[in-house]
Amino acid sequence: MSTNYSLLFYLKRPKNYVSGPKPIYMRITVDGIPKEISTGQDCEPTKWISKANRAKGTKEDIKTLNAYLDTLEHKVADIHLQMTKGGEDITSESIKLKYLGKDIKRKTLLAVFLEHNGQMEALLGNGFKPNTLKGYKTSLSHIEQYLKTEHECSDIDVRKIDHGFVTGYEFYLRSAQGCSEVSAAKYIKHLRKIVKLCIAHKWIIDDPFASYKNSAKAKEKEFLNEHELERIERKLFSVPRLAHVRDIFVFCCYTGLSYADVKKLTVSDIGKGFGGKLWIFTNREKTETASNIPLLPKALEILSRYRDYPPCVSKGKLLPVLSNQKMNSYLKEIADLCGITKKLTFHMARHTFATTVTLSNDVPIETVSKMLGHTDIKTTQHYAKLLDTRIGRDMDQLEETLAVPCTLTVTPPRT
Numbered sequence: 001m002s003t004n005y006s007l008l009f010y011l012k013r014p015k016n017y018v019s020g021p022k023p024i025y026m027r028i029t030v031d032g033i034p035k036e037i038s039t040g041q042d043c044e045p046t047k048w049i050s051k052a053n054r055a056k057g058t059k060e061d062i063k064t065l066n067a068y069l070d071t072l073e074h075k076v077a078d079i080h081l082q083m084t085k086g087g088e089d090i091t092s093e094s095i096k097l098k099y100l101g102k103d104i105k106r107k108t109l110l111a112v113f114l115e116h117n118g119q120m121e122a123l124l125g126n127g128f129k130p131n132t133l134k135g136y137k138t139s140l141s142h143i144e145q146y147l148k149t150e151h152e153c154s155d156i157d158v159r160k161i162d163h164g165f166v167t168g169y170e171f172y173l174r175s176a177q178g179c180s181e182v183s184a185a186k187y188i189k190h191l192r193k194i195v196k197l198c199i200a201h202k203w204i205i206d207d208p209f210a211s212y213k214n215s216a217k218a219k220e221k222e223f224l225n226e227h228e229l230e231r232i233e234r235k236l237f238s239v240p241r242l243a244h245v246r247d248i249f250v251f252c253c254y255t256g257l258s259y260a261d262v263k264k265l266t267v268s269d270i271g272k273g274f275g276g277k278l279w280i281f282t283n284r285e286k287t288e289t290a291s292n293i294p295l296l297p298k299a300l301e302i303l304s305r306y307r308d309y310p311p312c313v314s315k316g317k318l319l320p321v322l323s324n325q326k327m328n329s330y331l332k333e334i335a336d337l338c339g340i341t342k343k344l345t346f347h348m349a350r351h352t353f354a355t356t357v358t359l360s361n362d363v364p365i366e367t368v369s370k371m372l373g374h375t376d377i378k379t380t381q382h383y384a385k386l387l388d389t390r391i392g393r394d395m396d397q398l399e400e401t402l403a404v405p406c407t408l409t410v411t412p413p414r415t
């Protein structure tokens with residue numbers, strides 16, 4: 001690595017030159033090997049001082065020209081310094097290429113995003129899930145529309161992504177696309193991953209997310225209280241499809257399984273656990289972490305209803321789970337028939353298990369976290385809600401404690 005480096009500015013005589021201003025060139029020399037670059041400026045020969053590498057005079061145009069040449073000199077010096085720090089092979093050619101921005105292949109945002117999604121698709125089932133890919137494809141579509149409507153271009157050089165681009169994209173998601181804070185944060189997270197990929201490959205030098213802070217707060221998790229859950233359990237449905245969906249939903253209220261996990265449940269996932277009781281032994285579809293759950297009586301009762309149900313037997317499944325879209329659609333009907341005003345979704349069963357069924361009945365949050373298959377207890381805390389009944393019970397206990405008569409004997413002072 002050489003540090004024998006110099007730089008000078010000079011006037012270059014063009015072909016067929018007669019008179020007038022001459023173009024100013026910059027000569028970078030390393031180990032005696034020079035490389036020339038045009039500065040894009042020119043100067044009258046009578047106003048140029050060769051020894052100083054600058055124009056002479058005090059007029060505003062001369063001051064502006066010299067200031068510009070100072071800027072170029074500092075820029076090349078900074079390139080040389082960064083290459084020295086990075087231990088790169090320093091030549092006049094390598095400095096010239098960096099100065100011109102030709103040292104690396106240009107990368108565009110959508111091209112990198114497409115390549116990322118292609119690699120993810122190739123690894124489906126081997127570290128990536130179809131729903132994850134679906135989210136990134138949607139994210140790519142949003143960025144494509146953002147570039148088209150807000151930047152009037154079909155793609156953008158990754159080096160042009162800055163803080164303004166990021167904040168502008170967030171505003172676009174929440175305004176033009178109507179995304180919630182949480183949804184917008186998810187798409188920003190996707191963009192951040194692509195940017196980090198570009199930084200790792202040195203396609204981007206400065207991190208556009210360095211000064212960015214997302215202020216989105218997670219939505220409050222809705223769940224069914226004890227009375228609402230009981231209302232759904234006791235409701236008699238004349239339509240079989242509604243009865244099936246209700247049973248599967250209630251089963252998940254007492255096991256905490258997500259849609260993807262209950263759908264893949266088979267006989268082999270049931271076995272004897274602690275105390276000789278039946279447990280569910282499975283791995284979460286989303287995170288592939290273990291989720292071992294003791295089967296409560298109500299969950300066992302529902303499983304027994306479908307033990308010999310032909311559609312379940314033919315597919316080797318424990319329950320006749322429909323598509324997620326149909327399940328959620330039928331749950332809306334169930335909510336109407338049961339007089340429940342909350343927006344009933346299948347995932348609400350998991351929230352109900354975490355709150356109404358377990359935590360409100362004094363099951364420790366560590367135990368709930370393990371059954372839900374969470375790798376971090378902070379995730380469980382998003383589900384965990386202290387219900388009014390739990391608070392009331394705790395306060396009743398405190399009231400009883402405070403109501404205990406005082407037995408302390410006070411001895412009067414001696415006179």
